[in-house]
Amino acid sequence: MFAKSRNWAAVINKQAALLRGAVFLGLLIVWAAPIPPFREPKPAPSPTVQIGPPQSVQTIDPRVCVHTRLTDEVESWKIQKTLQLVREMGASTIVEFFPWAYIENSQGTYDWNHVDRTLLHAENQGLQVIARLGLVPAWAQGDAERATLNYLPDESFDDFARFVGAFAARYQGRIDHLIIWNEPNLNFEWGERPPEPVAYTRLLGLAYNAAHEANPDVVILGGALASTLAAPGGLQGGWDELDYLQRMYEAGAGAYFDALAVHNYPFTQPPQAEPAPDILNFRRVELIRQIMEDNGDSAKPIYITETGWNDHPRYAYAVRPAQRIQYTLAMYDYSQRYPWLEVICLWQFRLPAPTNSYPDYFTLVSTNFDLKPIYEALQAYARGWQ
Amino acid sequence: MRGAGNKFLGRLAGLVILGAMLVSSLALRSTGTGSPDYTWRRIHEGGTLVVGVDPSIPPFAAFVDEGLAGIDVEVAQALGAEFGVPVRFVLVTYDGMFDALYTGQIDLIIAALRPDTNRAKQVFYTQAYFDAGQVVVGLNDALPQHLDDLSGQRVVVEFASDGDLALRPLAGYLTIISALSVEEAIQIVLDGEVDYALIDAISARLASRTHPQLQVSDTALVNDPYVIAMRRSDWRLYNAIENILNQWKTDGTLEAIIRRWL
Structure with missing residues (x-):
């Protein structure tokens, strides 16, 4: 009996040892296991997208335009919804960025899918599209040590021009307005180097010729210069756009654009504020117009392709939300006296994802498609409801 | 008896080691990395705390007669004092602040910054040092x-x-x-x-x-937390700042900084 119970005890001890071993092994596995990768929450299924009957924009002011941000929008229903809201607001034109780097990621091979999709929805809503072209693919950046996404070495100018020509040819009759580069008078936009008005003029000329050869009806928008008071030369991160534009003309740029694209940020100033070379405000566009006229270019129109006030609660260059609405509407009213002004495009309609910072306070519609009061006010103006 | 005691102590030691392994494993999981924190090492080898601030968001940072000043500036200086190192400020705006962080030009962003979950793979965000909601x-x-x-x-x-x-x-x-x-x-x-x-x-x-x-009201009804951001590899720095913020909230240091401005 005693011997039997000792046998049982041995069995139990053996099992306990096995159990301890298993626990140890388990803990060891837990400790040694690789850290699981961060997993994105599974997205909800996207609503089905159907192209409805063609729409048209109802507006009393065809100059109302918005800069959309569909570049990073991957879901078709969001592109469609965005453009539907643009049309319902009464804006007849959008500016949209179509990055060269995304379309011609491999030299000579074009992926037009995103442009096609965006244009399909824009046309369905009855919207005119102004295409902004830029952003350099890796293969065209040349010296990798200096390369940034905006760095285009001289030897790649022809490659960009070929892309512009290909774009103009493919979308002839559908996208006939092309902006050549963005804010080339800023160091950042010129590839983290001092801006070069002569070099930009050469780039503009090559793009102009390629585009017009492909599509005789194309309207090439030159400039898209940033509003800045930085001294000429680029030592302060930019180059005063008034001086830069004059140097463009001196380099012969007048022959290479059909209209001038202007970026205009009034910051805290009301739209009626007096212009001066050392002040950034809405009426600075009059100074730009004067330079065009001084250079014999008064027959060409101006397109303001970026403008708008910000209403972030703490940003030093912002106004209060009510002021933003008041100033924006007053800008459309005041600018009726500019017969040479073709469109006024507000930066920016909606962001694909919130920045959680002041850029969110430039938008008219939230990322979640909530309409802001400024959207409703602009809609009432553009649709003639007020 | 003595043999049984040794056996017991041996088992206890084994359990302690196992427990430590488990805890360290979980701790590393919670911070998301077990890699060396070179920023922490540099700062503590007599380096400098390099902080990105945005001078366009007063009263968190702005240029006044005496130079750069504001809540974010004082929070950064107080962190430097806790670490026993000087603080160097780099002016950033929203457009470039995360690139400056990713490329090592700055160690921290203290710029009236709201957390952005889209950047959670690259960035640690601390608890809020202020709720602007x-x-x-x-x-x-x-x-x-x-x-x-x-x-x-x-x-x-x-x-x-x-x-x-x-x-x-x-x-x-x-x-x-x-x-x-x-x-x-x-x-x-x-x-x-x-x-x-x-x-x-x-x-x-x-x-x-x-x-x-x-x-x-003592608390915000709609939150708008301002946080400090750093590279996700800087987990020791993150833990240290979290501890400091906890301490500051307890001893009133943080509120004293904020009260000087608001």
């Missing part, structure tokens, strides 16, 4: 602490502000009065025309300085 301002002591508590009340907001947008979905449950500015909203409260104002915490704090009779 929407608070209730009124004339009585018992202020609502939740949006639901505003039901049936008359509330003034600044038109088209974040407070206005937060209350619009609740429009059927309370009376919303629109003012064209924060100052006008405050005046409406002072005149007794409404029960409360719902405005951002910074405006509320500034208004209560001018009008001591105004009461401000």
Whole structure:
């Protein structure tokens, strides 16, 4: 009996040892296991997208335009919804960025899918599209040590021009307005180097010729210069756009654009504020117009392709939300006296994802498609409801 | 007996080691990395704490007569003092601040920054050092602490502000009065025309300085946390700053910094 119970005890001890071993092994596995990768929450299924009957924009002011941000929008229903809201607001034109780097990621091979999709929805809503072209693919950046996404070495100018020509040819009759580069008078936009008005003029000329050869009806928008008071030369991160534009003309740029694209940020100033070379405000566009006229270019129109006030609660260059609405509407009213002004495009309609910072306070519609009061006010103006 | 004691101590030691392994494993998981924190090492080998601040967001950072100043500047300097190292400031704006962080040009972003979950793979965000969200301002002591508590009340907001947008979905449950500015909203409260104002915490704090009779809710009804960001590889730095912020919230250091400005 005693011997039997000792046998049982041995069995139990053996099992306990096995159990301890298993626990140890388990803990060891837990400790040694690789850290699981961060997993994105599974997205909800996207609503089905159907192209409805063609729409048209109802507006009393065809100059109302918005800069959309569909570049990073991957879901078709969001592109469609965005453009539907643009049309319902009464804006007849959008500016949209179509990055060269995304379309011609491999030299000579074009992926037009995103442009096609965006244009399909824009046309369905009855919207005119102004295409902004830029952003350099890796293969065209040349010296990798200096390369940034905006760095285009001289030897790649022809490659960009070929892309512009290909774009103009493919979308002839559908996208006939092309902006050549963005804010080339800023160091950042010129590839983290001092801006070069002569070099930009050469780039503009090559793009102009390629585009017009492909599509005789194309309207090439030159400039898209940033509003800045930085001294000429680029030592302060930019180059005063008034001086830069004059140097463009001196380099012969007048022959290479059909209209001038202007970026205009009034910051805290009301739209009626007096212009001066050392002040950034809405009426600075009059100074730009004067330079065009001084250079014999008064027959060409101006397109303001970026403008708008910000209403972030703490940003030093912002106004209060009510002021933003008041100033924006007053800008459309005041600018009726500019017969040479073709469109006024507000930066920016909606962001694909919130920045959680002041850029969110430039938008008219939230990322979640909530309409802001400024959207409703602009809609009432553009649709003639007020 | 002695053999049994050794055996017991041996097992205890084994369990302690196992426990330590498990705890360290979980700790590494919680910070998301077990890689060396080179920033922490550099700072503690007599280096400098390099902080990106945005001077376009007063009173968190701005240029005044004496130079760069504000809540973010003082928080950075106090962190430097805790680490025993000098602080070097780099001016950043939203467009470039994360690139500056990713490329090692700065160690921290302290720039009235809200956390962005889209960057959670690259960035650690600390707990909030300030909540700039929407608070209730009124004339009585018992202020609502939740949006639901505003039901049936008359509330003034600044038109088209974040407070206005937060209350619009609740429009059927309370009376919303629109003012064209924060100052006008405050005046409406002072005149007794409404029960409360719902405005951002910074405006509320500034208004209560001018009008001591105004009461401000202790907590935000709609949060807008300002946090510190750093590279996700800098997990020791993250843990250290979290501990410091906890301590500052307990001993009043943080509130003292904020009170100097708000």
